[in-house]
Amino acid sequence: MSPAEIAGLAPMVVGAGLALFLILLIVQVVRYVRATPGMRRSIWLAVRIRFRWARLAEMAGLCVADKKPTIGAQIGQEFSSDKNRKIEPRTLVPKIKVIPDEYGVIITATCLPKVSLEEFQKAARFLADAWGCVRVSVVPADRPGQVTIRAVREDPLATTTVHVPTGLPPKDVTRWEIGMDEFALPAIVSFNNVPGATVAGGTGKGKTSFLNRLLSDLAPSPLVQFAVIDGKASSADEGDYASIAPRLFRFVGDDLKAANTFLKEMVDLRRRRVALVRSVFGTANMWHQGPTEQWPLIIIIVDEAHTFLRDYKGNDPETKKLAALAADNARLIEDLVKKGRSVGMVTIPTTQKPTGDAIPTFIRDICPVSLSFAQRTTDAAVAALGDDIRDWDDANPVNLQHPSYVGVLVMRADDRPGFIRVRTPYVSDADTARIAAATAYLTRDPIAFIVALEGGPNFRKDYPQGPGSLAA
Numbered sequence: 095m096s097p098a099e100i101a102g103l104a105p106m107v108v109g110a111g112l113a114l115f116l117i118l119l120i121v122q123v124v125r126y127v128r129a130t131p132g133m134r135r136s137i138w139l140a141v142r143i144r145f146r147w148a149r150l151a152e153m154a155g156l157c158v159a160d161k162k163p164t165i166g167a168q169i170g171q172e173f174s175s176d177k178n179r180k181i182e183p184r185t186l187v188p189k190i191k192v193i194p195d196e197y198g199v200i201i202t203a204t205c206l207p208k209v210s211l212e213e214f215q216k217a218a219r220f221l222a223d224a225w226g227c228v229r230v231s232v233v234p235a236d237r238p239g240q241v242t243i244r245a246v247r248e249d250p251l252a253t254t255t256v257h258v259p260t261g262l263p264p265k266d267v268t269r270w271e272i273g274m275d276e277f278a279l280p281a282i283v284s285f286n287n288v289p290g291a292t293v294a295g296g297t298g299k300g301k302t303s304f305l306n307r308l309l310s311d312l313a314p315s316p317l318v319q320f321a322v323i324d325g326k327a328s329s330a331d332e333g334d335y336a337s338i339a340p341r342l343f344r345f346v347g348d349d350l351k352a353a354n355t356f357l358k359e360m361v362d363l364r365r366r367r368v369a370l371v372r373s374v375f376g377t378a379n380m381w382h383q384g385p386t387e388q389w390p391l392i393i394i395i396v397d398e399a400h401t402f403l404r405d406y407k408g409n410d411p412e413t414k415k416l417a418a419l420a421a422d423n424a425r426l427i428e429d430l431v432k433k434g435r436s437v438g439m440v441t442i443p444t445t446q447k448p449t450g451d452a453i454p455t456f457i458r459d460i461c462p463v464s465l466s467f468a469q470r471t472t473d474a475a476v477a478a479l480g481d482d483i484r485d486w487d488d489a490n491p492v493n494l495q496h497p498s499y500v501g502v503l504v505m506r507a508d509d510r511p512g513f514i515r516v517r518t519p520y521v522s523d524a525d526t527a528r529i530a531a532a533t534a535y536l537t538r539d540p541i542a543f544i545v546a547l548e549g550g551p552n553f554r555k556d557y558p559q560g561p562g563s564l565a566a
């Protein structure tokens with residue numbers, strides 16, 4: 095191609111470049127117009143951060159000076175007329191990528207020598223002030239050599255949210271979606287790592303609504319079966335679990351003996367599952383393939399656990415009987431939490447009692463997840479979350495007394511030391527009842543499945559083969 099022909103193509107190339115630029119601009123404008131008001135504010139924040147980053151990073155001490163001239167600069171110096179010209183050190187600024195969302199922005203920044211996670215974390219408070227954000231957190235990014243900076247414009251803890259369960263089976267029944275943390279990031283716990291979770295909090299702080307969400311999100315799946323022992327009600331049609339009752343394979347009221355009998359059945363089921371798990375799944379851990387309809391995840395909620403576990407004191411025969419039952423209940427719950435994980439059994443004791451004996455520490459300490467809604471005293475917070483909550487005043491649930499914090503809980507952070515606060519959404523009883531009624535047909539007693547698996551002449555043959563089935 096001759097130079098004249100190449101020059102002739104130039105207008106076409108420029109035209110194509112302009113057209114591309116225009117298309118990208120239109121896409122951005124359409125995105126902006128269709129965005130929610132919150133998203134629009136975040137887009138503006140992202141633009142501001144992007145354009146002011148180089149100056150701000152320098153002021154925040156996040157830049158480094160590279161004194162050694164680059165090869166390009168040295169060659170330039172060789173050919174320069176002024177051989178004595180001093181080559182200035184270059185200022186290296188961490189490269190960033192900014193993505194806006196409803197609550198703020200997520201920034202991925204590349205580390206530099208002497209500017210890595212710790213330096214970004216130290217600068218977080220300064221960055222929050224400069225960007226006008228309520229909170230900025232810095233955590234390691236998925237890729238080595240990068241950090242993720244989360245900046246939130248408004249406090250997600252102070253905004254009440256509502257969750258309407260869809261009634262559709264969840265894609266992943268191991269995902270326990272708790273809510274949104276103080277950095278507006280989803281707080282999620284995985285059931286395949288969690289054999290037990292304790293839930294504590296003063297009365298009216300949101301425990302029931304929180305459990306309603308768990309139950310009504312998972313209820314449409316045949317892979318999960320639920321049981322409730324409720325220390326506040328005598329029968330399933332009264333109390334907090336009346337709405338979900340049709341989807342429970344068992345409800346036990348506030349009778350210590352009945353609770354003890356049921357817990358013994360569950361420990362027996364746990365033992366029988368342990369005995370069978372290898373022959374059914376080919377591995378000692380059912381989570382490698384399960385759960386399945388015939389080997390469902392079993393969630394056992396022990397509400398007002400102190401009714402069943404507290405230390406009864408007295409020498410009269412009746413009190414002694416209750417004390418023996420309570421001690422046995424504690425032993426059975428401990429067994430389920432200690433040994434239930436690999437066979438798909440999760441126990442969730444809850445309490446509004448602010449004392450250490452409500453959920454004995456030997457149970458609390460083996461539950462990998464401890465959650466606490468607002469508490470009145472630090473002693474109550476310690477009983478719920480463990481002694482080290484004293485060292486994390488910001489996250490202490492005694493500071494959640496304001497009515498706007500109903501539905502906010504505190505849990506241990508899994509990616510760093512300390513605790514994190516989480517806004518849980520409100521789930522109405524009416525929605526829970528709607529889901530329970532629509533999914534009641536999925537309720538099965540898991541004991542019947544284990545009996546079939548153990549002795550049935552059609553052992554395994556009865557069950558559908560395929561991914562996640564009981565095929566050996």
Ligand SMILES: Nc1ncnc2c1ncn2[C@@H]1O[C@H](COP(=O)(O)OP(=O)(O)OP(=O)(O)O)[C@@H](O)[C@H]1O
Nearest residue numbers: 254297298299300301302303446500501518519520
């Ligand atoms: N996540 C939430 N967000 C906003 N408001 C909530 C939330 N959860 C509950 N509430 C409000 O608080 C009230 C009490 O909630 P809930 O019954 O869940 O408390 P609780 O801790 O279970 O109380 P109790 O221990 O007495 O049973 C609800 O009726 C609702 O108005």
